[in-house]
Amino acid sequence: xxxxxxxxxxxQVELLLDRNRPRDARLLLKTALATDPENVxxxxxxxxxxxxxxxxxxxxxxxxxxxxxxxxxxxxxxxxFELLLGKNQPVEAERVILELLRDYPEHSHYYGRYAHLxxxxxxxxxxxxxxxxxxxxxxESDECLAVKTVCDLIERPAGATSQSLQQxxxxxxESLRTLLLVIVALEERGDIKAAERLSRELVQANPSNEAxxxxxxxxxxx
Amino acid sequence: MSNPREDLxxxxxxxxxxxxxxxxxxxxxxxTGLFGGPFAAFGIVGLNALRLKRLARDxxxxxxxLAAVIAVIWWLLQNPISDSRALPRLYSRIGGVAVVGAxxxxxxQQQRNADLANLQRPNGWxxxxxxxxxxxxxxxxxxxxxx
Numbered sequence: 200x201x202x203x204x205x206x207x208x209x210x211q212v213e214l215l216l217d218r219n220r221p222r223d224a225r226l227l228l229k230t231a232l233a234t235d236p237e238n239v240x241x242x243x244x245x246x247x248x249x250x251x252x253x254x255x256x257x258x259x260x261x262x263x264x265x266x267x268x269x270x271x272x273x274x275x276x277x278x279x280f281e282l283l284l285g286k287n288q289p290v291e292a293e294r295v296i297l298e299l300l301r302d303y304p305e306h307s308h309y310y311g312r313y314a315h316l317x318x319x320x321x322x323x324x325x326x327x328x329x330x331x332x333x334x335x336x337x338x339e340s341d342e343c344l345a346v347k348t349v350c351d352l353i354e355r356p357a358g359a360t361s362q363s364l365q366q367x368x369x370x371x372x373e374s375l376r377t378l379l380l381v382i383v384a385l386e387e388r389g390d391i392k393a394a395e396r397l398s399r400e401l402v403q404a405n406p407s408n409e410a411x412x413x414x415x416x417x418x419x420x421x
Numbered sequence: 422m423s424n425p426r427e428d429l430x431x432x433x434x435x436x437x438x439x440x441x442x443x444x445x446x447x448x449x450x451x452x453t454g455l456f457g458g459p460f461a462a463f464g465i466v467g468l469n470a471l472r473l474k475r476l477a478r479d480x481x482x483x484x485x486x487l488a489a490v491i492a493v494i495w496w497l498l499q500n501p502i503s504d505s506r507a508l509p510r511l512y513s514r515i516g517g518v519a520v521v522g523a524x525x526x527x528x529x530q531q532q533r534n535a536d537l538a539n540l541q542r543p544n545g546w547x548x549x550x551x552x553x554x555x556x557x558x559x560x561x562x563x564x565x566x567x568x
Binding site: 289290293294297300301304317318319320321322323325328329332349352353354383 | 426429430432433434435440441443473530531533534537538540
């Protein structure tokens with residue numbers, strides 16, 4: 200059976216996103232949605248693409264449209280949570296993620312994202328508890344391990360080893376987030392040279408990542 | 422018996438209460454204490470406690486720290502080690518840093534949390550300058566009474 204036009208579009212969009220071409224992906228989606236404006240999969244992918252392009256208002260509008268067509272769609276609800284987080288609306292973001300967790304109580308990624316929200320709102324103890332709960336369902340969840348690592352870096356004195364960071368390195372060694380946490384841990388331990396070296400290598404591999412460039416610049420100032 | 426997972430899934434943030442707000446940075450509090458003295462330091466660290474919704478817990482500790490610092494400075498002013506007119510200002514800076522230090526011990530986890538979570542800090546200039554001015558006036562009155 201031949202793939203539908205929407206399926207083919209989604210496949211091509213995935214390829215474009217893998218090649219870091221979100222603007223081309225969005226153009227393709229816009230064309231497809233012109234002929235199939237209520238296709239939930241296309242709308243959802245369009246919303247996520249807008250999110251990647253930091254076009255939050257457009258993403259929110261599209262997510263709300265998806266919600267009217269399919270109110271229970273979990274990916275749309277998760278995206279809405281991420282957008283609320285970006286808009287600094289933590290109370291509403293918490294409501295959304297709690298509803299997701301009630302519907303999917305064993306989904307470790309949602310525990311990780313809720314834990315991340317708790318870190319952003321200075322609820323350190325609850326962040327750690329949520330990360331632990333998420334790890335019960337998936338011991339390799341990078342989201343939960345990352346939150347636990349941050350909790351360790353906050354709570355423990357410099358030089359103490361974070362088991363969560365070790366697990367992250369073992370299971371997700373090439374993840375940008377893992378490497379950023381390693382840089383922070385090196386800096387906390389006073390190994391500024393190693394932290395700077397690693398940050399420079401990350402910038403070379405990701406030259407368009409503004410956060411990395413800023414971090415590398417900060418090391419040069421130090 | 423309560424279910425621990427169910428407890429975790431209760432909301433911690435409420436529309437009736439604003440969520441915890443990021444404290445003034447350690448740099449801003451240190452500046453305020455260094456140039457405003459112990460009373461200014463008490464003010465800005467107290468404001469941090471308010472933002473972190475731990476005023477009731479922290480104020481007794483901060484009052485004790487301020488009282489101890491003021492008592493030491495009072496004694497030093499009563500028993501001067503030299504005739505230098507710069508001594509009161511020196512004591513003010515040391516005392517301010519001491520109270521800031523007490524505040525740091527109380528809030529160090531929240532400060533580190535705010536740094537690592539990349540939270541936006543409030544602009545320290547307005548509060549800092551206000552506390553420096555008010556703290557300097559209060560300290561001036563204190564020195565006048567002590568000497």
